Amino acid sequence: xxxxxxxxxxxxxxxxxxxxxxxxxxxxxxxxxxxxxxxxxxxxxxxxxxxxxxxxxxxxxxxxxxxxxxxxxxxxxxxxxxxxxxxxxxxxxxxxxxxxxxxxxxxxxxxxxxxxxxxxxxxxxxxxxxxxxxxxxxxxxxxxxxxxxxxxxxxxxxxxxxxxxxxxxxxxxxxxxx
Numbered sequence: 001x002x003x004x005x006x007x008x009x010x011x012x013x014x015x016x017x018x019x020x021x022x023x024x025x026x027x028x029x030x031x032x033x034x035x036x037x038x039x040x041x042x043x044x045x046x047x048x049x050x051x052x053x054x055x056x057x058x059x060x061x062x063x064x065x066x067x068x069x070x071x072x073x074x075x076x077x078x079x080x081x082x083x084x085x086x087x088x089x090x091x092x093x094x095x096x097x098x099x100x101x102x103x104x105x106x107x108x109x110x111x112x113x114x115x116x117x118x119x120x121x122x123x124x125x126x127x128x129x130x131x132x133x134x135x136x137x138x139x140x141x142x143x144x145x146x147x148x149x150x151x152x153x154x155x156x157x158x159x160x161x162x163x164x165x166x167x168x169x170x171x172x173x174x175x176x177x178x
Contacts, residue, residue, distance in 0.1 A: 016177050021075035023051040026087035031065035032119060032126050039119045039152065042118060042129055051082060063087045064126045065141075100168035102128060103139040104151070105174045118153025130156070139170060149173065 024033055029044035029144075033052065036059055040052045043063060056079040063071040068089035075083045104120070116128040122142065130153050132138055144167040149157040156175045165171055 002047055010164055018056055018079050019054075020056050020079055021051045021053055021055050021082040022059065022075060022085060023076060024061070024063060024085045024087065025049045026063070026071075026085075026089070028065055028068065030128065031068070031087075031089065031130065032129070033060065034062040034064060034126070037062075037103060042117045045117065053089060061085050063089065064068055066125065066127045067087055091123040096142065097143045099141045100144050100165035100167055101139040101141055102133065102147075102149075102163065102165060103170055103172045104133040105172045108135045118151060121150040122147045123153070124148070124150075151175065 011046075022033075022035060024031075024100045026043065029049065031043045033040045033043050035052060035054060036161040041050055044050060056077050058074060058076050061073045063085070068091055068143070071089055073085050073087075077083045077086060078136055102122075117163055120127045120130055120133060120140075122140075127140055130151060133140055144165050146162060146164045147174055149159070149161045149163045150173075153175075155177050159173075159175060161173065163171055163173065
C-alpha cells in the first residue's frame with residue numbers, strides 16, 4: 001500500500017512538473033489575459049496579479065482592455081517554472097459619435113454582481129469582466145448601434161444575445177444564475 005501511494009505521488013509529481021505558470025503584471029490591471037487565443041482570466045483580482053498554469057513550451061500571451069491597445073508576447077515556459085509577462089498598455093482615443101451605455105444585472109444578490117470575472121465580448125471583441133458592468137458609474141459606454149453580446153461566466157454560463165444601444169440611453173441585460 002505504501003509503495004502504491006509513493007508511486008502514485010511520483011506519477012502525479014512528474015505530470016505536474018511538466019507544467020509551468022505564466023504571471024502577468026502591469027497597467028491597467030483590469031485587462032484580460034488570453035493564452036494561445038483562449039481567455040484565461042483577469043490580469044489581476046483586487047490588485048493582486050494572477051498566475052495561470054500552462055503546459056511547458058511556447059505560448060502566445062495577449063493582454064486586452066477595450067480602452068487600450070493590446071499587448072502581445074511569445075513566452076517559453078519551462079517545466080516547474082514561472083514565466084513573468086510585464087506590460088503597459090497605451091490608452092486609445094475616446095470613442096467618437098453618439099454613445100449609449102451597456103450594463104449587466106442579476107446574480108445572487110439582485111442587481112449587483114460582485115465577484116464574477118467572466119469575460120464579456122461585443123462583436124467578438126473582449127470588453128471586460130462581468131462584475132465591471134453593473135456597479136454605479138461602471139457601465140460600458142459604446143457608440144450607438146447593434147451588437148452581438150457574448151458573456152462567458154462560471155455563474156451565468158454562456159450567454160449570446162443581440163443588443164441595440166441607443167444614444168444617451170442605458171441598456172441593462174439581466175442575467176440569471178445557471
